[in-house]
Amino acid sequence: QSVLTQPPSVSGAPGQKITISCTGSSSNIGAGYYVHWYQQLPGAAPKLLIYDTVNRPSGVPDRFSGSRSGTSASLAITGLQGEDEADYYCQTHDSSLSGLVVFGGGTKLTVL
Amino acid sequence: QVQLVESGGGVVQPGRSLRLSCVASGYTFRNYGMHWVRQAPGKGLEWVAVIWYDGSKRYYTDAVKGRFTISRDDSKNTLYLQMNSLRVEDTAVYYCARDPGDNGNFYFDYWGQGTLATVSS
Numbered sequence: 447q448s449v450l451t452q453p454p455s456v457s458g459a460p461g462q463k464i465t466i467s468c469t470g471s472s473s474n475i476g477a478g479y480y481v482h483w484y485q486q487l488p489g490a491a492p493k494l495l496i497y498d499t500v501n502r503p504s505g506v507p508d509r510f511s512g513s514r515s516g517t518s519a520s521l522a523i524t525g526l527q528g529e530d531e532a533d534y535y536c537q538t539h540d541s542s543l544s545g546l547v548v549f550g551g552g553t554k555l556t557v558l
Numbered sequence: 559q560v561q562l563v564e565s566g567g568g569v570v571q572p573g574r575s576l577r578l579s580c581v582a583s584g585y586t587f588r589n590y591g592m593h594w595v596r597q598a599p600g601k602g603l604e605w606v607a608v609i610w611y612d613g614s615k616r617y618y619t620d621a622v623k624g625r626f627t628i629s630r631d632d633s634k635n636t637l638y639l640q641m642n643s644l645r646v647e648d649t650a651v652y653y654c655a656r657d658p659g660d661n662g663n664f665y666f667d668y669w670g671q672g673t674l675a676t677v678s679s
Binding site: 448479480482484486491492493494497498503533535537539544545546547548549550551552 | 593595602603604605608617618619620653662663664665666667668669670671672
């Protein structure tokens with residue numbers, strides 16, 4: 447059971463917009479800790495997609511964006527493309543746990 | 559360019575040990591904290607351990623405390639994970655990852671390709 451809750455799956459047609467939610471609590475996202483997002487293509491290592499809640503690393507298209515509201519964060523993908531089909535994970539820190547890093551359970555994005 | 563290359567995975571029996579290595583290149587290794595993150599087959603990501611850029615602090619997830627040890631050798635640009643008393647549930651792909659964050663803001667900007675550790679009798 448992950449501390450951060452993500453929907454197991456989302457889907458969308460090419461060109462559409464989808465959002466992936468990451469729901470936490472007052473001891474992690476709600477406490478103001480930064481949220482980070484990773485994309486994991488099939489058979490590959492994870493790749494940093496969004497850092498510090500809203501920032502994109504160099505090379506990540508501006509179709510990807512991050513936001514936060516209260517105890518939740520979201521990843522939005524606009525202009526959906528077939529190459530976006532992957533697993534997506536959110537990550538942050540939780541002050542109530544002895545571990546320093548927590549991940550969401552992951553969301554499988556299917557491009558229809 | 560930044561590269562992280564893991565090695566050392568394999569098949570071991572429960573109770574035995576493995577040492578994973580991660581060789582870094584393309585940046586100044588001693589300036590960055592480093593992590594191990596694992597992924598059990600068909601499952602999500604699980605953080606395992608972190609070591610500070612200067613080796614002064616190390617932290618572990620509860621599931622591996624007392625069994626795993628993270629260390630680094632800056633002269634060899636290498637990160638290690640010594641895994642003792644292995645359990646079946648430790649079976650996973652283990653990734654090393656670089657941490658560019660500061661002030662306790664941990665995240666991972668570069669990842670290795672992973673090395674598979676299988677614990678089975």
